[in-house]
Amino acid sequence: MSGENSPLEELRRLANGFRVSQAIHVAARLGIADLLADGPREVSELAAATEADERSLYRLLRALAAAGVFREEENRRFSLTPLSDHLRRDAPETLYGWAAFAGLPLVWQAWGDLEHSVRTGENAVRHLHGMDIWEYRARDPVERAAFDLAMTDVTRGVNRSLLSVYDFGRFATVVDVGGGRGALLTALLEAHPGMRGVLFDRPEVVDGVADELDPGIADRLRVIGGDFFDEVPGGGDAYLMKAIIHDWEDAEALRILESCRRAAAPGAALLVVDRELGTPNGDLDAKLGDLNMLVLPGGRERTTDEFAALFASAGFRFVGETPSPSGWHVFEGVAE
Numbered sequence: 001m002s003g004e005n006s007p008l009e010e011l012r013r014l015a016n017g018f019r020v021s022q023a024i025h026v027a028a029r030l031g032i033a034d035l036l037a038d039g040p041r042e043v044s045e046l047a048a049a050t051e052a053d054e055r056s057l058y059r060l061l062r063a064l065a066a067a068g069v070f071r072e073e074e075n076r077r078f079s080l081t082p083l084s085d086h087l088r089r090d091a092p093e094t095l096y097g098w099a100a101f102a103g104l105p106l107v108w109q110a111w112g113d114l115e116h117s118v119r120t121g122e123n124a125v126r127h128l129h130g131m132d133i134w135e136y137r138a139r140d141p142v143e144r145a146a147f148d149l150a151m152t153d154v155t156r157g158v159n160r161s162l163l164s165v166y167d168f169g170r171f172a173t174v175v176d177v178g179g180g181r182g183a184l185l186t187a188l189l190e191a192h193p194g195m196r197g198v199l200f201d202r203p204e205v206v207d208g209v210a211d212e213l214d215p216g217i218a219d220r221l222r223v224i225g226g227d228f229f230d231e232v233p234g235g236g237d238a239y240l241m242k243a244i245i246h247d248w249e250d251a252e253a254l255r256i257l258e259s260c261r262r263a264a265a266p267g268a269a270l271l272v273v274d275r276e277l278g279t280p281n282g283d284l285d286a287k288l289g290d291l292n293m294l295v296l297p298g299g300r301e302r303t304t305d306e307f308a309a310l311f312a313s314a315g316f317r318f319v320g321e322t323p324s325p326s327g328w329h330v331f332e333g334v335a336e
Contacts, residue, residue: 001285002305010020010241012252020067020208021102021103021267022103023063023064023067023069024069024087024103025061025099025100025102025103025104026103026332027060027061027064027069027070027084027087027099028087028096028099028100028103029100029103030052030057031050031089032050032059032078032087033080033084033085033088033089033096034047034088034089034090035050036070036079036084037080037088037090038220039079040078040079041072041077041078041079041107042057042075042150043057043061043078044076045131046061046078050285053094053171055129056303058109060257061078061265065078066083068081068083069083069084069087070084075093075219075266082288085131086095086120087099092156093156093157093160094153094156094157095153095154095157097146097149097151097152097153097154097278098150098153099155100146100149100150101146101147101149101150102150104143104146106133106136106143106296107296108215109124109128109296109312110124110125110295110296111124111292113128113267113295114128114291114294114295115126117208117295118292118294119282123294123295123297123298123300124295124296125197125295125296125297125298126298128269129161131330132297132298133296133297133298134297135184135220135269136257137263138204140261144198144204144205146276147206148180149183149328150204151183151243152180152181152183153200154184154243155180155181155184155187155242155325156185158324158326158327158328159183159184159187160324161324161326161328162273162324162326162328162330163187163191164182164324164325165288165322165323165324165325165330166271166322166324167193168188168191168195168238168271169191169192169194169195171195171236171237171238171269172194172195172196172243173195173196173197173198173235173236173237173238173240173265174188174195174196174197174198174227174236174237174238175197175200175232175233175235175236175238175239175240176197176198176199176200176240176241176242177201177232177239177240177241177244177256177260178201178228178241178242178244178256179200179240180201180203180205180206180208180240181200181205181209181212182206182209182213182221182223184240184242184273185197185199185212185221185240186214186217187219189217189220189221190217195220196220196267197220197221197222198221198222198223198224198233198235198236199221199222200221200224200225200226200228200232201225202226202334203225203226203227204225205225205280206223206224206225207225208221215313215336228244228251228256228259228260229255229256229259229306230243231237231259231262232259232262232263233261233263234262234263234264234265235263236263236264236268237268237269237271238268238269238270238271239263239268239270240258240263240271240273241256241272241273242272242273242274242314242328243273244256244272244274245257245272245274245299245302245307245310246274246275246299246300246301247293247298247299248297248298248299248304249298249299249300250310252299253299253310254310254313254314257270257310257311257314257316258314259316261314261315261316262313262314265335266336267334267335268334268335269332269333269334269335270316270332270334270335271330271331271332272290272307272330272331272333273329273330273331274301274302274307274328274331275289275301275327275330276301276302276303276304276321276323276329277290277301277302277303277306285327286301289301292331302323304329304331307321307331311333315335315336316333316334316335317336318332318333319332319333319334320332320336
């Protein structure tokens, strides 16, 4: 319970949390934080710049100001706060991509079907659309692009945290399996000039990545398209997966790990970056993330013991876990 709220007031706040999340989503989609980067602006200016209805935009922004996301100044002017500073697209640790993604219809429809998933165990996206989320995104390039940007921004937000607690520099070649647009792998290569990397994901995901690389990175990073259920590139000293295994139930997760094991020489490391499910009555982010896995991709978050069991089944000896301040853990195994 937060502040001086009574139990009833706190429950009401939690029950109404969807209103704040959707308001933040709309502000992100309109690019309000970017427009305020140089200082306060009147709502009339913001409405003109975003082609929004001025009265309605004012209602949105004053509500978010009450939540601390923006600050309302005199004469209907608004400015950034430490929260909305992270909604700027160019912020070093931006949440823009995630906020712009989390309020999209696909996400809200899936969460709206949570009761069905809880009653039946069926994935909400498959129930609603007759296909899994990967098929859906393959058919909807706008949704896929929004998801890719969200994952890139989330990864950039935790990179510093991961690098501060785990020594990635001891690996000469890192294969990033399901690495998206390369946000984590490029951060590793920037931090460790002697490292080489292989970015591996579905062809449509990595399309064009090689053309976007900085010159100092391009000559040390290979980009390969493929399917990690079938085959993973060989030659890695470490096989890295961030936010991949939690997308899948155990049978599919094991197939991915077995692909990595076939590619990995004995002694190569397996590094799975995911959340740890946590203890009873705590770790709310991880447990809400677990529900997100239920309704969207159809996977789940796991405990350390569950990761260790998966590693062993795939032929990796579980070494241990390294928690980071961001809440993401590095679960490490060694190919036997």
